[in-house]
Amino acid sequence: MSAKKVTQMRRLPGFGLTLGFTLFYVTLMIVIPIAALLFKASSISMQELVETFKTPRVQASLRLTFGASLLAATINTFFGFIVAWTLVRYRFVGRRLMDSLIDLPFAMPTAVSGIALMAIYAPTGIVGKQFLAWGIKTAISPLGVLIALIFIGFPFAVRTMQPAIEELELEAEQASASLGASRFQTFLRVTLPSLIPAALTGFTLALARALGEYGSVIFIAGNLPMRTEIASLLIVSRLDENDVVGACAIAVVMLAATFVLLLTIQGIQWRIERKTGRN
Amino acid sequence: MSRNSGLSQASRDPKWVQWILIGITVGFVTLLLILPLGVIFWEAFRKGLKTFTIALSDRNARSAIGLTLLATAICVPLNMVFGLAAAWATTKYSFPGKSLLISIIDLPFAISPVIAGLMLILLYGIHGWFGGVLQGFGLQVIFAVPGVVLATIFVTVPFVARELIPVMQEQGSEQEWAAISLGASAWQTFTKVTLPNIFFPLLYGVLLCTARAMGEFGAVSVVSSNIRGLTNTIPLQIDALYNDYNAPAAFALASILASLSILTLLAKSWLESRIEHRSKESEEIQ
Numbered sequence: 001m002s003a004k005k006v007t008q009m010r011r012l013p014g015f016g017l018t019l020g021f022t023l024f025y026v027t028l029m030i031v032i033p034i035a036a037l038l039f040k041a042s043s044i045s046m047q048e049l050v051e052t053f054k055t056p057r058v059q060a061s062l063r064l065t066f067g068a069s070l071l072a073a074t075i076n077t078f079f080g081f082i083v084a085w086t087l088v089r090y091r092f093v094g095r096r097l098m099d100s101l102i103d104l105p106f107a108m109p110t111a112v113s114g115i116a117l118m119a120i121y122a123p124t125g126i127v128g129k130q131f132l133a134w135g136i137k138t139a140i141s142p143l144g145v146l147i148a149l150i151f152i153g154f155p156f157a158v159r160t161m162q163p164a165i166e167e168l169e170l171e172a173e174q175a176s177a178s179l180g181a182s183r184f185q186t187f188l189r190v191t192l193p194s195l196i197p198a199a200l201t202g203f204t205l206a207l208a209r210a211l212g213e214y215g216s217v218i219f220i221a222g223n224l225p226m227r228t229e230i231a232s233l234l235i236v237s238r239l240d241e242n243d244v245v246g247a248c249a250i251a252v253v254m255l256a257a258t259f260v261l262l263l264t265i266q267g268i269q270w271r272i273e274r275k276t277g278r279n
Numbered sequence: 280m281s282r283n284s285g286l287s288q289a290s291r292d293p294k295w296v297q298w299i300l301i302g303i304t305v306g307f308v309t310l311l312l313i314l315p316l317g318v319i320f321w322e323a324f325r326k327g328l329k330t331f332t333i334a335l336s337d338r339n340a341r342s343a344i345g346l347t348l349l350a351t352a353i354c355v356p357l358n359m360v361f362g363l364a365a366a367w368a369t370t371k372y373s374f375p376g377k378s379l380l381i382s383i384i385d386l387p388f389a390i391s392p393v394i395a396g397l398m399l400i401l402l403y404g405i406h407g408w409f410g411g412v413l414q415g416f417g418l419q420v421i422f423a424v425p426g427v428v429l430a431t432i433f434v435t436v437p438f439v440a441r442e443l444i445p446v447m448q449e450q451g452s453e454q455e456w457a458a459i460s461l462g463a464s465a466w467q468t469f470t471k472v473t474l475p476n477i478f479f480p481l482l483y484g485v486l487l488c489t490a491r492a493m494g495e496f497g498a499v500s501v502v503s504s505n506i507r508g509l510t511n512t513i514p515l516q517i518d519a520l521y522n523d524y525n526a527p528a529a530f531a532l533a534s535i536l537a538s539l540s541i542l543t544l545l546a547k548s549w550l551e552s553r554i555e556h557r558s559k560e561s562e563e564i565q
Contacts, residue, residue, distance in 0.1 A: 011372055012455050013465035018368040022380070025361045029436055030386055033398035036408060040401050079307050086304040089286070090297050098304065100548045104312045107540035107547075109494025111514040112533040115521050116315035119322055119530075127314075151311055170290045177289030186289065212391025214497035215514070219521065232393040236501060239397065248401075251394045258389055 041252040044245055052249040057225050058234065062253075064142060065231040069210035072149035073157075077203045080157025081195070087158075088165040102158050105151055110215025117148055118219040140222030145230060148217040153206030160205060164198030197272050201265050208261045211254060319537045322530035334531035339507040343516035343532070346424065350431045350512065351492040357432060358488050362439025363481075367473075370447040371455070381444065387436050395433050396501025399426060403502075422504035427512060430498040435488045442484035446477055446554075479557060483550045490543040494536055 052058060086092075087099050105113065121128040121138035131138045138144055168191060176186040214232040221228040229237075231254055238247035292300075324331055334340060365384060369377055387395065403410045403420035413420055420426045454476070458468040474481075496514040503510040507519060513532055520529035 012452055012459065012468075014367060014469070015372050018364040019372070019374070022361065022365040022368045025436075026365075026380065026383055029433060030383055032408075033395070033402055033433065034386070034390075036401040037394070037398045079303070082300055083304045083307060086300045089290075089292070090301055092301050094305070096548075098308050100544050101308060101312050103544055103547065104316065104540065107490055107543045108315075109496060109514050109536045109540070111496040111517050112319065112494070112536050112540075113315060115517065115526075115529055115533060116318050116537075119318050119526070120314055126318075127310075151315070154311060170287060174287055174289040183289075183292060208389065212394065214391065214393045232391055232497065235393050235397060239400065239501060244401070247397055251391075251397050254391060255394055258391070262389055 037248060037251060037255070040244070040248045044249055048245055049249055052246050053253075057229070058250065060226045061229045061231050061234045064145065064228070065211060065254075066257075068142060068145045068149055068230075069207050072146055072153055072210050073203050073207040075150055076153045076157040076206045077199055080154065080202055080206075081161055081199060084158045084161040084165055088162060102155050104155075105153075105216075106155050110152070110213070111219075113151060113216040114148070114219035117144075117151060117216065121147060121220055139220050140224065140228060142228060144220040144222070145217055145228055148220050149210040149213060152213050152216050153210050156205040156209060157202040160202035161195065161198045164195055168194060197268050200268050204261050204265050204268075208258050211257055211261075316537065316541075319530055319533050322526060323534035326527050330527050331531045331534075334528035335535075337528065339511065340516060340528070340532060342508045343511045343513050344535075346427065346510070347493050347512040347514075349424070350428045351489060353428050354431045354435055354492045355485060355489050358435055359439050359481075359485055361436065362441075362443055362484060365440040366443035366447050366477075367469075369444055371452050384440050385437050387433055392430075392434055392495065392497030393501055396430055396498040399429055399433065399498075399502050403429070421502050422510065424510060426502035427499050427510060430502045431492050431495055434495050434498050435491050438488035438491065439481065439484035442480045442487070443477055446480045447473075450476055479550055479553045483547070483554070486543060486546055486550070490540060493539060 053062075083098075083102070087095060087102075118139060119125050121131075121144055123129065123132050123137070123139065125139070128138045136143070138147065172190050172194075173186050176190045177183070181189065212232060213230075214236075217230055218233055221230060221233075223229050223233055231250055235247045235250050235254075238244075238250065365380075369381055390398075400407065400421055402408050403413065403426060405411065405414060405421075407421075410420060418425065420429065454472050455468050458472045459465075463471070494514060495512075496518070499512055500515055500518065503512070503515060505511060505515055505519065507516070511519060513536060517529045517532050517536075520526075520532070
């Protein structure tokens with residue numbers, strides 16, 4: 001190949017083909033469907049919107065969805081940290097098994113998780129029976145929704161904190177100890193602050209997943225209107241009633257909430273990059 | 280191997296703290312993850328192997344398995360080709376809007392499956408943008424098999440691309456340039472140079488895509504009519520059986536999908552160790 005030809009070819013071959021196919025596929029499969037929802041949502045009048053969100057049933061469902069999702073994400077961040085810390089720092093029998101099991105909620109189809117959780121926490125289930133003896137209903141109650149959301153969000157919390165703990169600079173802990181800090185002081189003042197961005201990212205990812213979750217929740221929730229009906233289920237029932245406008249109104253609110261959360265993650269990541277870049 | 284011994288005194292937690300945290304971890308993982316897994320197989324086989332085989336030989340169960348395999352067989356190759364094309368386009372060239380394109384590819388992960396189904400209804404339903412026209416040609420999408428396939432594709436679009444993009448970004452294009460300058464054709468360069476380099480991440484992406492395609496529930500349930508023996512996939516059939524108070528049959532089907540997800544997890548840890556191994560090897564070579 002002549003030198004002239006090489007300088008002419010500034011690009012590897014395949015640019016037009018691969019980019020063309022990528023754009024075509026992305027447009028057809030992702031962009032047009034999202035555009036369809038936004039277009040439909042923009043045609044909803046203010047009055048229809050108010051009417052949808054004024055009903056107590058929708059309000060109760062949004063309260064439950066956001067409340068249970070926030071609580072589940074908080075619990076997941078707390079236990080996720082303990083589990084991630086244990087898996088990274090300690091060595092014990094069964095550690096590798098535990099580590100590979102963390103991803104189970106990702107790998108398991110949500111409907112399968114749903115009926116399994118229901119079987120465990122139903123009044124006749126092995127855990128549900130125990131709680132019922134104390135007068136606590138674990139299934140067909142808001143608590144059931146919470147349990148399912150903890151299950152589904154757990155891997156996000158662990159998997160975002162694990163690499164952060166692995167990359168902790170041990171020198172900083174040593175320096176802190178050599179300056180006379182106790183192990184607990186070091187942890188509180190040196191270790192924990194540097195894990196906050198990862199914890200926040202994990203929290204937000206778990207929250208975003210919980211807000212849109214459907215399959216693993218609907219079995220254990222029992223779907224009682226006003227009590228245990230999550231927003232995703234309400235969208236489905238609106239569709240069953242042929243109320244497409246109502247379904248779109250709820251969907252757009254949930255979608256907007258998710259996007260705000262994802263932008264928050266981007267912001268956190270951007271801050272981390274800027275910080276580490278400066279060091 | 281033991282990193283704990285490598286930790287200095289300053290980074291080592293007191294023994295009693297270690298015991299408590301290990302206890303919490305084991306307890307939490309057992310209660311939250313191992314218990315549900317165990318319950319599925321317990322419920323599936325509790326009434327004996329016979330109920331299990333009867334449940335699986337049921338006509339509707341068979342048809343659900345068939346539809347799941349069909350949807351997966353269409354969805355996975357499409358998303359694999361897309362993943363390869365998208366990774367090639369976004370890592371070998373620079374063009375305006377590239378990071379926006381990568382963000383858009385990731386979007387299906389952020390969208391609730393139920394909302395994804397709703398989007399497809401708005402497009403392909405009878406009153407939808409395309410639905411009316413397609414209906415004119417006698418093609419029904421929503422409440423039929425094509426809708427199930429489209430929903431499955433939507434929720435799994437990013438899997439392969441997302442595994443490949445970071446790997447190909449890191450590898451750069453020097454090897455491809457070398458092959459081209461030695462006279463290799465574009466296709467030869469791709470199959471002989473690029474493909475071997477990305478084999479394990481590609482396999483990993485395809486695996487994740489397959490697992491999700493077979494297990495998708497929310498999006499598929501919105502666009503399917505839930506007619507047994509016709510538009511039910513395995514997860515939809517599980518739902519239908521469970522609502523019929525036929526829990527043993529539901530768990531029998533669920534145990535198949537659960538076995539698949541255990542297989543996915545095993546393959547995942549194996550492939551991850553392969554990918555780590557390879558990247559170490561290439562570091563040593565460099």
